[in-house]
Amino acid sequence: MNAFLRKRFPLLLSILSGLLMWAAWPSSPLTFLVFIGLVPLLAITDRVKDGRVYFGLLFLAFWIWNTGSTWWVGNTTVPASGIFANAFNALLMTIPWWGYKRTRARVDRVTGYFALIIYWLTFEYIHQQWELSWPWLTLGNVFAMRPGWVQWYEYTGTMGGSLWVLLMNILVYQAWRRGQHEPGWFFLWKDGWKPLLLLLFPLAVSYFVITAESETTEPSKNVVIVQPNIDPYDEKFSEGAAMDQLHKFLALTKEKTDSTTRFIIWPETALFPSGAWEHLLNDQPEVMEIRAFLAQHPRAKIVTGASTFRRYLPTEDVPATARIMNGEIYYDAFNSSIEIDTSLNIQIYHKAKLVPGVELTPYMRYLPFMKKLALNMGGISGSYGLTPGVPLFFNPDEQCNIFTAICYESVYGDFVAEKVREGANLLVVCTNDGWWGNTEGHRQHLQYARLRAIETRRWVARSANTGISCFITPRGTVIDPQPYWEAAVIKHAVTPYYHQTFYVKYSGFTAKAPLIFCILLVAYTIILRVIRRQHVENI
Template identity: 60%
Template sequence: MKKPYLLLSILSGVICWLAWPTMPLTPLIFIAFTPLLYISDKVQHRWKYFGLLFLSFLVWNVASTWWVGNTTLPLSGVFANCFNALLMSIPWLGFKNTKRKLPERVAYLSLIVYWLTFEYIHQTWEFSWPWLVLGHAFALRPGWIQWYEYTGTSGGTLWVLLVNIVIYNVWKRARLYDFTAKQILLGESWKPLLAIGIPLVISSLISPPPDDPARSTEVVIVQPNIDPYDEKFSAGAAMDQLAKFLHLTEEKTDSNTRYIIWPETALFPQGAWEHELNYQPEVIAIREMLRKYPKAKLISGAATFKRYTATEEIPMTARTLNDGSRWDAYNSAVQIDTSRNIQIYHKYELVPGAELVPYVGYLSFMQSVALDFGGITGSYGRMPGVEMFTNPADSINVFPVICYESVFSNYMATHIKPGANLLVIITNDGWWGNTEGHRQHLQYARIRAIETRRWIARCANTGISAVIDPAGNVHDPQPYWKQAVLKTTVTPEAGITFYVKNGDLVSKAALIFCILLVVHALLSRFIPGLKHAEINQ
């Protein structure tokens, strides 16, 4: 394999990393794939081409998300980075194949279509890992992407790929016709400038609707800074931790507070049966505190167990007790007030390997191999709980988002649509240590705020806790690995964005085109002349 191609492959991966949050060089994303486009033109050997693709994407994955292996089982990170790099190579292999059979413009369209389809699938199957969706590249630049309220992150992916293709073709034409710098400046530069500039201009013209001061709602966010490895799930530590939560909460809670927010798995770290929650000492102590603040509701992460009755649907993740009854463990969020009505939400988008053994229904023997994160081994259940936390007295509906779920554009938009007007993200980012993991996670939440035009109250066990407004601006971020209590206000929003109302139309269109291209590729094997048919350009 020629050395220049190896260097170009590595260069592409490095540029992707330098452009990725939280690195400051975001504009580099617009040239990140030009080296791969050149390799696609020059390298004809299939396996050499695949090797160069895989190397490039491996460099990007390792440089940007090496921290996924910063756990008690580092091999999990090695597998995640390698597997994701392999998947990322597939759209480019399809692009190369299409390029051999169809005109160049159609081939470039196919690259965009294949990649968007890959990202769409990667958010919907059980090996999901949408962390490196290209549209997330602009998380540090919310002013560039206010139009995400129409397209979601898939619009950003389309933008990135289109600009890379335009810039590469300008460079290729300049080389082919030996343009002078003046010819490039006057005759070609308008193309990438237009491709980059139009979305920026559109973004500058879009802003979220103004807040209604009368709807301003006071929240208290508690960041306890409890070590998830050495302290959080220690036997017998639950009540000591509860005392810490209660003490921190009362530092800033008053009669105006409407929501108190605790992080992921703050309650019942060893698990508690859902039908017995009203009798748990933690719940009794919380209600005793809430009697001082009767208008407040507490939203907290919790580890819960659910026992299924004979008449209920039994999911594939269910486990069996000694008496033959079936049950599930859940990573949950609960809303507690002074009444006996506890609303329970179950996390659905689970982390593969840590919380979910993918397709465990078909590989039941793998049930016990999920990493011991969150105090419970084996796959968590995925049966839905309540859709959102209701608060009729204040006309507020909260969608509680647990950790990894905040990376999923489609999932969050789908759950806003039924009427949620405020987002609460509870998370425990301490698993990955002081790495880019928790910083990237915070930045992605800014995109969710823009897509849904909702205020977000973000509560993280070890940081970074903050609030995010509907324009994607972060307010009052609390330092990582520091105990903190944040008292602030958010505003429930009633409007529905185009993206929330209509879903991810960009990806759905790409999926249709992808099917057509695959059908054409299959038919070309059997119909003479179709393989080399010309398409009007």
């Protein structure tokens, strides 16, 4: 290698890592590149001594990955928000690698690799919990288009996939390092078999998991999904359009609804785009028309997205998210889903995982003056409320409990698993991916829902305003996907399952394991540093 390339080799490695991770990400078919995408960063860690240079190279790699995979988050009324989001997430990704670099300087190589795994998995766990959450690029999500590779997610969830990626990159790097010192291809015999075994073993497990599953005898339910294809920018929230849109929903619904239909799924914010008071829902003209339609199909129920308001009584605690009207009435706006049947009982679920900057101003209970800074994406602007509604839609007459994941709630594996632990036996995704245009955003979002199906072994009924609407089997197979930006209605029989997977039962504990190990590892590193310093001083 000449002097010019040698000097710039770490920079080339950084760019290569970012490009490999981007090329591996859904909906690219080059998923296998993820197994070597982090190898250049491991090489940089060993080669670069200057801390500022190391940080810059890490940031560059992660910024390329983030920007290439999720540039579409900038399709908002404030495009600069996408630039900030990608840069900020790239910055957060450098933290576990910075910790790995510092730990690696004090311990042996194997312990350093262990530290990297723990730090990264801890980062992914925290990134699903705090109010700046953005788990879109969780490493385990990379296999969303390869459900046949990860049927074992019913035991580990995406954390298992992240661990697989990290271990594969470490073993490939170790084999490459051995190749720098061993003659010919001898290193393949000594170390090359390790990544090969690690690659094949999960694939074999996935195969056996599939073949071991037996056919169910549980009764099925006929479900209708509507994809109205209403432009969220120019049509959805235009004044006076609510009833015209309702008529479009009903016209599409009638095409597939019959006496066997049990549930009808409409997308996010399908009803009340300008909001409706929850205590007055039964008086809304939209609800009255829906009930008139359901009177012809009394066993059917409509599950739909809606924008709702909840008023807080003077005796109730007022949350930090609350708005004030006329100087005295406190209320919250919610991104909701509701279930309507022929009775007067409307079940209301409030979205719990809000999009930072769009639906939620993070930590505004500490910074209340920032309450109005949430980006305006049409409809109700400002931060939404977080007061819980019902956890599930309970339907004892159909023995079917539905959890409706609104929009990107379906990206949170642990959160969906929690709802299944609470009794959900059918998953519904109500979303409006039209904000992002015809980009990878809506395609990636669809693919991630396949992982939720595998983790929980539940059917998923996905209704997306502009697409892609579909059904997803418990094995992650997509059924009847509808073209993007076309109105459509589909029908399929789904089976509400009751068995809980290992992941569903224990994800509340296993997800925290990396955090516990991380705390212990940091404590060990600090203690080791103090002991060494005291030893040097005594000498």
